[in-house]
Amino acid sequence: MASQAVKLDVRGYRGDSLAHRFLRQEGETRGLGLILPGMGYGLAHAGLRYPEMLLSEMGFDTLGLETRYSAQDFQSLPDEQALDWLRADALGAFGAASAARSYSRVCIVGKSLGTLSMLVLLAEGVMPPSSRMVWLTPLLKRPEVRQDITRHAGQSLVVIGTKDPHYRPEWLAELAVAGAETLVLDAADHSFNVEGDVFASLGQLKTLVRSIKDFLER
DSSP states (O other), X not given: OOEEEEOOOOBOGGGOBOOEXXXXXXXXXXXXXXXXXXXXXXXXXXXXXXXXXXHHHTTEEEEEEXXXXXXXXXXXXXXXXXXXHHHHHHHHHHHHHHHHSOOSXXXXXXXXXXXXXXXXXXXXXXXXXXXXXXXXXXXXTXXXXXXXXXXXXXXXXXXXXXXXXXXXXXXXXXXXXXXXXXXXXXXXXXXXXXXTOHHHHHHHHHHHHHHHHHHXXX
16 A cells, blocks of 8 residues: 655654654555664664565554664663653654544554563553554563563564574463464574574564564454
8 A cells, every 4th residue: 555754743752853754544544553663673674674564565554763772871771761761752652643643453563672662652551452562572581571461462463583582482382371472483583583594584574574464464
């Protein structure tokens, strides 16, 4: 479907203007795809770029935030204040998109640190009840992340590689039992790469995108 880039006034923590990409459908939309980046993993990286393209092709408006979390002023914050920063940025993005168009359906895609953004955003209770969540390489070593995925298990797809430092088979099994869809990418690391095998890496990205499409169509 045809979409066009539209500039929004997106404000986050401290009232900062946030770098973003908002692609709006020229006709009716199926909903909003909200894309939340990792610490150093932004919209140009394949694990977010292809899901963004997929959502747009499926008829969603998409709003993706660029990462700004590798900067020292974020890195030096205590955990609680860092979560406040992530919360403000995520709420600012959702609020700006919602001001541009009303959405009854939302798909949130978060990568790594972005899964903490998902956690604090969901805690605000502003998402439509039917929202879908795609947790890309979630920070499963943090119990609150596993708990939140469990809480929203019926609306969640969890994607992680076996070479990811946050991968534990027992955690994935627990999430699956709770009702979450899980995709485990063999030999893939935290960036979805298979070391020393570019074709396997590309194959994992294809599997990732296909799984998101199937998840949203069910």
